[in-house]
Amino acid sequence: MKPFFHFRASSSELGPLEERLLEALWHRGTATVRELVDGDYGDLAYTTVMTTLDRLFKKDLLTREAEGRAFRYKPRFSREELHREVAGQAFRQLLDASPAATLPLSYLVEILTQRDAQLLDDLSDLIEVKRKQLRDGSRSERPAKNPKEDQQ
Amino acid sequence: MFALRGIVVSSSVFAILYCLSSAAVCLTWRRIARYAQRRPVGRVADLLFAWRMLPVLFAAVVTLLFTVPSFLLLEPRAIREPLGLIPVITGLAGILLALYGAAHALRALFLASRAIAQWTAGAQPMNTPSSVPVLRVSAAAPAMTAAGIARSRVLLSNAAESVMSSGEFRAALNHELAHVRRRDNLKKLMLQFVAFPGMRNLESSWLQASEMAADDAAVASLREALDLAAALIKASRLSPVAAPVELTASLVRHPAGMMSARIERLIAWTDDRRPTPPKLSRQSLYAPAASLAVFAVFVAHYGQMLARIHQATEWLVR
Numbered sequence: 001m002k003p004f005f006h007f008r009a010s011s012s013e014l015g016p017l018e019e020r021l022l023e024a025l026w027h028r029g030t031a032t033v034r035e036l037v038d039g040d041y042g043d044l045a046y047t048t049v050m051t052t053l054d055r056l057f058k059k060d061l062l063t064r065e066a067e068g069r070a071f072r073y074k075p076r077f078s079r080e081e082l083h084r085e086v087a088g089q090a091f092r093q094l095l096d097a098s099p100a101a102t103l104p105l106s107y108l109v110e111i112l113t114q115r116d117a118q119l120l121d122d123l124s125d126l127i128e129v130k131r132k133q134l135r136d137g138s139r140s141e142r143p144a145k146n147p148k149e150d151q152q
Numbered sequence: 153m154f155a156l157r158g159i160v161v162s163s164s165v166f167a168i169l170y171c172l173s174s175a176a177v178c179l180t181w182r183r184i185a186r187y188a189q190r191r192p193v194g195r196v197a198d199l200l201f202a203w204r205m206l207p208v209l210f211a212a213v214v215t216l217l218f219t220v221p222s223f224l225l226l227e228p229r230a231i232r233e234p235l236g237l238i239p240v241i242t243g244l245a246g247i248l249l250a251l252y253g254a255a256h257a258l259r260a261l262f263l264a265s266r267a268i269a270q271w272t273a274g275a276q277p278m279n280t281p282s283s284v285p286v287l288r289v290s291a292a293a294p295a296m297t298a299a300g301i302a303r304s305r306v307l308l309s310n311a312a313e314s315v316m317s318s319g320e321f322r323a324a325l326n327h328e329l330a331h332v333r334r335r336d337n338l339k340k341l342m343l344q345f346v347a348f349p350g351m352r353n354l355e356s357s358w359l360q361a362s363e364m365a366a367d368d369a370a371v372a373s374l375r376e377a378l379d380l381a382a383a384l385i386k387a388s389r390l391s392p393v394a395a396p397v398e399l400t401a402s403l404v405r406h407p408a409g410m411m412s413a414r415i416e417r418l419i420a421w422t423d424d425r426r427p428t429p430p431k432l433s434r435q436s437l438y439a440p441a442a443s444l445a446v447f448a449v450f451v452a453h454y455g456q457m458l459a460r461i462h463q464a465t466e467w468l469v470r
Contacts, residue, residue, distance in 0.1 A: 117389075123415045124385050127378050130419055134375060 017044075017052050022061065022075065030074040032067060153232065158223045160235055160243035161465050166215040167246030168468075170348075173207035178350045185357060192425075193368055194334075197361035201339055204354055208346045222462040239469050257344040264399035268299045271307055278308065282325065284332050288313060295387035296403040298328040301337050315386045323380035324387070324403055326370035331401035333369070336362050340399050360410055366401070367414060368425050377421035384415050 014022065024041065025031055031039075033050045041049060053073050056062045061082075064071040077085070091108075184203050188196045271293035278286040284298075285305040295312035299305055306328045308321075316324065331337070339362075343355055371377040387404045388411055404411065 119412055120385050120388055123381070123412060123419070126419055127382050127385070127415075130374070131378055134378070 018056055021049065021052050022056060025062065025073060025075045026079050030072050032070045032072050034070065154229050157235060160239055161223055161469060162215050162219050163246035164239045164243040164468060165219045165465065166211045167242045167249060169214055170207050170211035170249065173210050174348045177203055177207055181354045193361055194365035197358060197365045200354065200358040200361055204351065204358060205342065205346065218457060218461040219465060222458040223465065225458060226462040233469065236470055253345040253347055256347045257341055260341065260344045260398040264397055267397040280325065282329055284329060286325065294402045294404065295390045296324050296328055298331040298337065298401040301341055301399065304332040311390050312387055316383055319379040320383035323370055323376050324383040327366045327380060327403060328401065330366035330369035334362065334365065336401050337399050344398065363414060364417060367418060371421065372426055374421050377418040381415045381418035384411060
């Protein structure tokens with residue numbers, strides 16, 4: 001089956017600047033170098049943004065079309081599509097590299113179980129915080145009630 | 153031959169309508185879910201279930217109210233009209249769909265009965281104020297489950313009982329009782345009857361909405377919501393990651409994503425989620441009059457409609 005993506009680098013290989021500009025393009029939809037530099041990326045030099053976008057284009061993560069003397073860049077894939085493909089590539093590499101196909105799957109299950117347990121721990125902590133807030137709230141309401149009762 | 157032709161034509165009409173309306177439901181349910189998003193989650197669950205059942209209801213109503221009577225009343229009995237290949241194939245498809253649905257539902261019933269029998273071997277009744285029997289069962293069973301369709305009962309495992317506080321147990325029990333009141337196990341059985349490819353996402357959205365609806369029905373304050381959230385976490389830690397038994401409503405359902413969404417929702421509980429008794433809207437007051445008017449129009453034009461349907465089935469048979 002023909003793969004859906006043909007980019008030469010996964011997003012895990014992206015540098016911080018590349019990630020930042022890709023995020024900007026996901027947020028804006030399309031942009032030229034000038035629009036990015038004049039917008040939220042004034043801290044970056046025009047040539048830096050131009051070179052980085054060109055690099056992302058060469059990695060097949062962006063498409064571009066000429067607009068006057070500049071290019072308008074657009075992300076080739078949505079964030080979800082890119083993440084799915086990166087995860088798929090990682091799993092495929094892991095499965096190909098292992099002599100026993102079930103071994104990487106057992107690692108995966110182990111990681112998911114650990115992650116689930118961590119998630120439950122975090123949620124449990126959150127519940128305790130909320131319960132404490134509730135107890136503190138009802139405790140702070142009680143002294144306010146008592147003087148009234150005393151007056152009555 | 154007359155009877156056989158009648159069966160083939162009726163089954164064929166049923167299959168065509170069922171498949172077309174199921175495809176329409178597959179394509180439109182996300183819009184319905186988006187439309188219903190701001191309504192209480194119980195209503196969302198009811199709407200999704202109604203939408204899921206619409207194809208079979210629509211196909212059955214048209215077949216039983218129009219196709220069968222039009223064939224019986226308007227088809228000459230003496231005629232020896234050959235059946236075309238297409239109605240025979242679609243008729244067979246209709247019969248196979250019905251048989252597949254029945255087999256699917258019977259299998260689910262059998263598996264559920266076997267699992268419940270295993271879990272309740274040596275079960276002891278618990279003393280609770282609920283009208284539904286609550287049984288203490290072995291540790292091999294899920295933490296807490298509402299089981300049974302005609303004879304509902306709530307099963308609580310020894311392990312779950314030992315880790316839950318009394319408030320958490322009450323909230324979890326209320327959740328399961330809400331499933332019993334909403335007849336969710338019966339709805340699951342009905343879904344087994346109408347199995348159709350491409351409906352998995354709709355069914356899992358309904359399942360998620362019905363779990364959240366039971367959560368909402370079980371709690372009336374933030375304290376109770378936190379108790380239920382804590383009970384869910386404790387039950388999640390006890391429950392093995394295994395495929396849930398069909399036709400039962402377990403307190404904990406994997407995957408973890410669904411559980412965490414429920415727990416986060418409970419932690420963020422607000423007073424506006426408190427269940428309110430249904431109010432009679434102005435539209436609902438007009439509903440009986442509107443239904444009567446539709447019925448009168450239906451009766452007045454029934455003969456014409458039968459003739460049209462008969463023409464359509466004649467075209468189908470040829």
